[in-house]
Amino acid sequence: MCRLGSLLAVVAVAGTVSAQCPAPFFEAEGGCFHALDSGETDISWEDAREMCIGLSESGWKVDLASIDSTSQLEAFAEAWATAGADYRPYGYMWVGFTRESGQWANLDGVPVPLYSNMWREGHPHDMNMYVYIEDVTMTSGTESRGRFYASCTMQDALQRALCRAYPQKYNMNQISCFFVVALAAVALGKEYDFWLWKYHQSAKQNEKWIRASYRPYGYMWVGFTRESGQWANLDGVSLSLYSNMWREGHPHDMNMYVYIEDVSMTTGEHSRGRFYASCTMTDALERAVCRAFPE
Structure with a gap:
C-alpha cells in the first residue's frame, strides 16, 4: 500500500538523483542510465536483463531500463547525443518493457499506454512480448533528429541493452507507487504517460461517440x-x-x-x-x- 512518507521520499530522490548516479551511469530526467554493448555478440532480452542486474552494487539496484514517460525518453535521447559518442554506431537497445496478460508495462509495473508516443508508428504488435528502443534516423535513414521510439521485436537478439540504476533504499514498489499516484506531476511539474493512460481509460466510453461525430x-x-x-x-x-x-x-x-x-x-x-x-x-x-x- 502506498504511504505518503514513501512517496515524498521518492519525490526527493527524483529531484536529486542527477547528482547521485553511480559511474558509468548518466542522468536523464531523474533516471540513471547506462548502455551495455556486446560488440558483435547477439544477446536476448533475458540475457540483457541478466547483464544489467549483474551491474548492481552496494546502494544501487540495476535492471533493464524502465522508461517512465515520453518526456524521459526524450531526455534520454538528448543525453545520448553526448553519451553515445563513446559507442560504435548501432541503433537498437533492449529496454525493460514487456507484455503480461495483454498489458504492456515497464518492469516496475507502470503501464506503457497504447496511446503513448514512445511507440513507433505501427507498434506495438503481437510478434513478441519484448521491446527495444531504436534511433530511427540510424535504423531507417529517415532524419528524425536523434529521437528514439519503442518497437516490438521481430528478432530474438540485439547487441545492446539499456540499463537503469535505482537507489537501493527505495524499492521498486515505492517508485511504481510514486508514478501511479502521479505525485511527480505536482511536485516536479512533469506530465507522465500514466495520466494519458488514465484519461484514455476514462474516455473509452466516449471515444466512439467523439469519432462518430x-x-x-x-x-x-x-x-x-x-x-x-x-x-x-x-x-x-x-x-x-x-x-x-x-x-x-x-x-x-x-x-x-x-x-x-x-x-x-x-x-x-x-x-x-x-x-x-x-x-x-x-x-x-x-x-x-x-x-x-x-x-
Missing part, C-alpha cells in the same frame, strides 16, 4: 509554429526536436506551421489511434483543434 479525416492544425528557428507552442513553450510528439522524419523546413495526424488513418499503419506532429507540406487543411483557456 466527425467525418473520417486524419489531419488537424495545431498551435505550433517556428519563430527564429525555434519550434514552440503559441504560448511560447518550446517544442524540443527530441520530442516524441514529432512524427518520424519531422520537423523539417518545408513550412513554419504544424498539424497533428492520426497515422493509422493517414498511412494505414496500425498505430492504435495515436497522433504525431508533422510540418505541413500543404498550405491548407480541413480541420483545426482548438483549446480553451480560463481568462
